[in-house]
Amino acid sequence: MAPGGVILECPATITSLEQQKTENDVRNCFTTFLMNSNGQADILLNRELHTSWLKRGLRSLPTNFAGLDASRPWFVYWISHALEVLDDYDESIWASKVASFLSQCQHPTGGFAGGPRQLSHLAPTYAAVSALVIAGSEAAYKAVDRETMYRFLMSMKSPHGGFKMHHEGETDMRGSYCALAVASMLHILTDELADGIPEYIRRCQTWEGGLAGEEGLEAHGGYSYCGLAALCIIGKAHALDLHAFLNWAARKQMAHEGGFQGRANKLVDSCYNFWLGGIFPLLHEAFRQKGEDVALPENHSWFAPSPLQTYGLLACQHAGGGLKDKPGKSADFYHTCYALSGLSVSQHGVDGATCVVGDPSNLLQKTDIYYNVLIEKAERKSAFFEKLPPLVVDGRQICGQEGEGALAGRRRALDQADRRFVKANGMRCSTGLVFQEAESHGEKLTAESKASPALAARLSEVADRLDEAFFQHGQAYLQMAAGEGNEAMANALAVVLRAAMEQKQQSLPPEYRLLNNLMRAVPGADPNQVAWEVQDPLELLANAEQRADVEGREGLFMRALNQLLQDVQSAGGPTSWPAAQRLERVRTDAVASGFPTA
Numbered sequence: 001m002a003p004g005g006v007i008l009e010c011p012a013t014i015t016s017l018e019q020q021k022t023e024n025d026v027r028n029c030f031t032t033f034l035m036n037s038n039g040q041a042d043i044l045l046n047r048e049l050h051t052s053w054l055k056r057g058l059r060s061l062p063t064n065f066a067g068l069d070a071s072r073p074w075f076v077y078w079i080s081h082a083l084e085v086l087d088d089y090d091e092s093i094w095a096s097k098v099a100s101f102l103s104q105c106q107h108p109t110g111g112f113a114g115g116p117r118q119l120s121h122l123a124p125t126y127a128a129v130s131a132l133v134i135a136g137s138e139a140a141y142k143a144v145d146r147e148t149m150y151r152f153l154m155s156m157k158s159p160h161g162g163f164k165m166h167h168e169g170e171t172d173m174r175g176s177y178c179a180l181a182v183a184s185m186l187h188i189l190t191d192e193l194a195d196g197i198p199e200y201i202r203r204c205q206t207w208e209g210g211l212a213g214e215e216g217l218e219a220h221g222g223y224s225y226c227g228l229a230a231l232c233i234i235g236k237a238h239a240l241d242l243h244a245f246l247n248w249a250a251r252k253q254m255a256h257e258g259g260f261q262g263r264a265n266k267l268v269d270s271c272y273n274f275w276l277g278g279i280f281p282l283l284h285e286a287f288r289q290k291g292e293d294v295a296l297p298e299n300h301s302w303f304a305p306s307p308l309q310t311y312g313l314l315a316c317q318h319a320g321g322g323l324k325d326k327p328g329k330s331a332d333f334y335h336t337c338y339a340l341s342g343l344s345v346s347q348h349g350v351d352g353a354t355c356v357v358g359d360p361s362n363l364l365q366k367t368d369i370y371y372n373v374l375i376e377k378a379e380r381k382s383a384f385f386e387k388l389p390p391l392v393v394d395g396r397q398i399c400g401q402e403g404e405g406a407l408a409g410r411r412r413a414l415d416q417a418d419r420r421f422v423k424a425n426g427m428r429c430s431t432g433l434v435f436q437e438a439e440s441h442g443e444k445l446t447a448e449s450k451a452s453p454a455l456a457a458r459l460s461e462v463a464d465r466l467d468e469a470f471f472q473h474g475q476a477y478l479q480m481a482a483g484e485g486n487e488a489m490a491n492a493l494a495v496v497l498r499a500a501m502e503q504k505q506q507s508l509p510p511e512y513r514l515l516n517n518l519m520r521a522v523p524g525a526d527p528n529q530v531a532w533e534v535q536d537p538l539e540l541l542a543n544a545e546q547r548a549d550v551e552g553r554e555g556l557f558m559r560a561l562n563q564l565l566q567d568v569q570s571a572g573g574p575t576s577w578p579a580a581q582r583l584e585r586v587r588t589d590a591v592a593s594g595f596p597t598a
């Protein structure tokens, strides 16, 4: 008889006894904390303990070894990602070490192996490429041979759909994820590579709603993440029954412990913080891709983030550093990586809002739900690879991409984070008053199309705060208003920003004023037209007195111009072309008119 007099339907089994024991262990963690604290606000992520434990692990990786250990790239990835989520991955220390270490694991015929002189395998290939994306340097990106990688990935395609893990190896859901995530990270994802994948993954969706590792097996948290993420990357999540998937996933959060179980009738385990926790934001994207008329709850993710965080922070932190699966276990790099990744997912909502249990310092960096590297790193590698010329493999030009689903989803997540940031910061600093001004006088400003004396006076009051952040926030506000179709607000902000720029200009030396004018010329305008527009400032500087002044400053103008041009060019991509074109034109004109070029 259970407490309360309810008669249990079944006799105790090994699994029910283990479940009871786990619940007791977790409850003990909670009560011990409550007896020694002032409540929830005291819950603390012990960052320093974990980061020093992780760094010891990364430092101890041998630079050359001949062991049989086949999971070295995984160790590098787990530790690197855990550190970056904790905001303590120092690129200046680790990037070159990680790149040179992983280069030794790259196979001459493509892909990465678990160690030097071993066979390529899709799992360490995913780990190695992710770790190189985390390293974040061009040298790290270039460590991957994309041509042999593409050949390797194609050779892993299984005739039955999906991908084999290695030559003559098993085909399971991990293969599809590892192959498509790697291709996406390296921008070599093609239609032929993704061919047949949606049908294959659909066949692995079980009667429960989640995905199995192989057709006919049981739904499982890790495989479910892999299959759903693979489909979301290529924008084909509509292949699945998403309602059934959501129904299954939502039932995997444990009522008592707060964490997730990976399968029905299994124990809670912190690595599912991510494997299950990451499924919910992916499902948001999946429903969006399907275009289905589902009321997407923007302010929550269909699971309870606070109990998940409470479980991770009170029951899974190891006193010696690192995180563990559940109370009574020891810490390891795998569980540390995925427990923290899941905490990050649960802290950063799909609408960009944050939810942090305990001390505010517990907030982790935001992870990208498609690759599980920081979202900022995903964006950075994207900027690098999109500029590369098309890849040629065996004489054939490969039209590789990163996958429309991954790109759109990440951009949406970043937009939402920007909005939150701008809203919080724009209103907090005193220059936020300017935006309030724009808000309250929107229509009037639009009608006048120039700053009112009141606005000019306000701007001069806050002149010392018109810094780069101010203009960045302003631009972000403006884009937001334009994106939402709020024309009056967008125009008002344009007026405010123009007036602020004029205010700012007055305090600048003439060279910078000129450069600012150049940058403000209309993007995409006819270069000849632009050249005409900038003739005025050039004539201004041709004035004998100012000219002497400029030369006296040893070519400040040309140096500033060159620097600016360099910045614009290195920003890269089509968006920088008009500005670069304008600046090059001005440089030609300036050199022709005898400006010192020092």
Ligand SMILES: [Zn+2]
Binding pocket: 269, 270, 271, 272, 325, 335
């Ligand atoms: Zn686990």
